[in-house]
Amino acid sequence: MIVLHGISLPPGRFGGSEIEALFCNQLDFDAHPYFSEIRGIEVSAHLLVRRDGAVTQYVPFTERAWHAGESCFRGRTRCNDFSIGIELEGEDETPYDDRQYDVLQAVLPALFAAYPAISAREVAAHSDIAPGRKTDPGPAFDWLRLYDGLVGRS
Numbered sequence: 001m002i003v004l005h006g007i008s009l010p011p012g013r014f015g016g017s018e019i020e021a022l023f024c025n026q027l028d029f030d031a032h033p034y035f036s037e038i039r040g041i042e043v044s045a046h047l048l049v050r051r052d053g054a055v056t057q058y059v060p061f062t063e064r065a066w067h068a069g070e071s072c073f074r075g076r077t078r079c080n081d082f083s084i085g086i087e088l089e090g091e092d093e094t095p096y097d098d099r100q101y102d103v104l105q106a107v108l109p110a111l112f113a114a115y116p117a118i119s120a121r122e123v124a125a126h127s128d129i130a131p132g133r134k135t136d137p138g139p140a141f142d143w144l145r146l147y148d149g150l151v152g153r154s
């Protein structure tokens, strides 16, 4: 499956180097009050999609990344074991950037082609697989827009 996330560090601020630092275990947890709340967490994702559409891959798709945490999809727990995690630089209540949708329209069909077990039906929100614990990518993420762009391509 593919899990879509939203992330910003500190929350609501875009464009800094903090997300990359976190994914590379180099975040200075003393640099911002919020970071002390997440001190020590080890997080990684396969892809990060910035607001401007820039994509960085941190983990090969064939390797496990640590993005889902305690989670469940169709009765199967530990989603990190069988998922690709895509982090969108964003925040639950702020509309995602057009360029991020453009990237997803390109990346998702490529992943569907490479991994035939995955189709648009296997793309879920972090909030779907960890309800009550996670809210991202949040109500600001336009799923209909995503699905409309994928119609006929999966």
Ligand SMILES: [Zn+2]
Pocket (backbone or CB within 6 Å): 004, 005, 006, 067, 126, 134, 136
């Ligand atoms: Zn998430």
